[in-house]
Amino acid sequence: MPARDYIRERFFPHMWCPGCGHGIVLNGLVHAIENIGLKKNDIVMVSGIGCSSRIAGYMDFHTLHTIHGRALAFAIGVKMSRPDLTLLVPMGDGDALSIGGNHFIHACRRNIDMTAIVMNNRVYGMTGGQYSPLSGHGTMATTAPYTNIDQAFDIVSMATAAGATFVARATAYHVQQLPNILEEAIRHKGFSVVEVMTPCPTYFGRKNKEGSAVNMMDNLKTRTTPIGSKAKQENPSLIERGVFVKKELPEYCAEYQRIVEQAMKGK
Amino acid sequence: MAKLKLRAHVINREWCKGCGICVHFCPRKVLELDEFDKVVAARPQDCVCCKLCELRCSDLAIEVQTEQD
Numbered sequence: 531m532p533a534r535d536y537i538r539e540r541f542f543p544h545m546w547c548p549g550c551g552h553g554i555v556l557n558g559l560v561h562a563i564e565n566i567g568l569k570k571n572d573i574v575m576v577s578g579i580g581c582s583s584r585i586a587g588y589m590d591f592h593t594l595h596t597i598h599g600r601a602l603a604f605a606i607g608v609k610m611s612r613p614d615l616t617l618l619v620p621m622g623d624g625d626a627l628s629i630g631g632n633h634f635i636h637a638c639r640r641n642i643d644m645t646a647i648v649m650n651n652r653v654y655g656m657t658g659g660q661y662s663p664l665s666g667h668g669t670m671a672t673t674a675p676y677t678n679i680d681q682a683f684d685i686v687s688m689a690t691a692a693g694a695t696f697v698a699r700a701t702a703y704h705v706q707q708l709p710n711i712l713e714e715a716i717r718h719k720g721f722s723v724v725e726v727m728t729p730c731p732t733y734f735g736r737k738n739k740e741g742s743a744v745n746m747m748d749n750l751k752t753r754t755t756p757i758g759s760k761a762k763q764e765n766p767s768l769i770e771r772g773v774f775v776k777k778e779l780p781e782y783c784a785e786y787q788r789i790v791e792q793a794m795k796g797k
Numbered sequence: 798m799a800k801l802k803l804r805a806h807v808i809n810r811e812w813c814k815g816c817g818i819c820v821h822f823c824p825r826k827v828l829e830l831d832e833f834d835k836v837v838a839a840r841p842q843d844c845v846c847c848k849l850c851e852l853r854c855s856d857l858a859i860e861v862q863t864e865q866d
């Protein structure tokens with residue numbers, strides 16, 4: 531099926547800025563879903579609010595565009611009532627980790643079968659370039675005119691510590707890996723977290739003098755490295771990408787069903 | 798795998814925003830932006846059908862169709 535069969539063409543061209551990495555995530559997702567062979571009718575995409583969250587409007591699945599930071603809460607409700615459906619939960623970095631931080635860690639802990647995709651552009655894109663918990667120390671933002679003094683979260687470490695059973699990091703530059711990692715995450719039975727580093731040329735790029743969208747893509751290439759590479763040993767500041775965690779634990783809906791059956795027997 | 802043979806670059810000029818990502822990262826320098834900042838396949842004969850342009854396009858504006866598709 532060509533890519534266009536998975537999108538709502540009537541909303542294209544989309545509202546994202548030229549070279550925004552969010553569109554590359556959409557592109558990668560389309561390919562991942564095509565590779566798995568999932569039927570559109572079996573997929574539910576739930577998003578919050580943000581440039582990233584607009585992705586739900588563009589995909590031709592069952593889609594819910596909900597409240598900033600609360601996408602996972604809505605998605606858990608859907609999954610609990612219809613465990614047979616595949617849940618995809620794309621979120622912004624602010625969406626997932628500032629306002630939605632508590633939902634995020636507890637969803638990781640619960641191991642409910644769904645795929646959380648954090649589209650990490652290190653900024654609040656939609657509202658005008660405020661710093662996010664992923665911007666990091668020393669970065670510039672409209673709300674940090676003298677540089678940001680907050681340290682950043684590490685999404686991978688956080689998801690791992692909170693108990694997610696699949697944790698990976700990809701980038702919008704590495705487009706041969708991106709659909710593969712998304713595919714593995716979607717196939718995984720449990721709570722999957724995929725951080726995708728994506729450029730926001732309009733706010734993060736402009737404020738931090740990262741140049742054009744092309745330049746920001748180039749930075750994703752030069753500032754990241756595969757997990758455990760020799761380059762990482764030589765240059766610890768490189769950010770690792772790949773699959774960090776993949777383990778089996780009881781899945782939440784299956785456990786819930788087990789408890790229901792036990793209760794029905796009255797013992 | 799047999800070597801892929803290009804049929805055509807299908808470019809959606811309405812959707813292309815001229816970001817230049819596909820142009821810059823094409824390993825064979827096949828693509829260019831025209832005077833309207835829309836992508837064109839200037840040297841299709843050099844294309845190796847790696848489809849990196851298609852995968853990196855934020856706007857789903859370019860598709861590489863091969864004889865094998």
Ligand SMILES: Cc1ncc(C[n+]2csc(CCOP(=O)(O)OP(=O)(O)O)c2C)c(N)n1
Binds near residue numbers: 583597624626655662
């Ligand atoms: C409850 C609530 N608080 C705040 C907002 C304002 N708001 C909208 S999007 C957003 C942050 C967007 O940043 P991010 O989640 O990183 O997504 P991006 O736009 O960068 O993709 C904020 C604070 C809101 N819509 N709702």
Ligand code: SF4
Binds near residue numbers: 549656730731733
């Ligand atoms: S403001 Fe940033 S995140 Fe939002 S569409 Fe533009 S480039 Fe993308």
Ligand code: SF4
Binds near residue numbers: 825844845846847861
């Ligand atoms: S398929 Fe590869 S070689 Fe051909 S135009 Fe696209 S990026 Fe260039």
Ligand code: SF4
Binds near residue numbers: 549816820856857
């Ligand atoms: S990557 Fe897409 S939007 Fe950007 S110039 Fe190429 S075809 Fe146009």
Ligand SMILES: [Mg+2]
Binds near residue numbers: 622649652654655
């Ligand atoms: Mg953001």
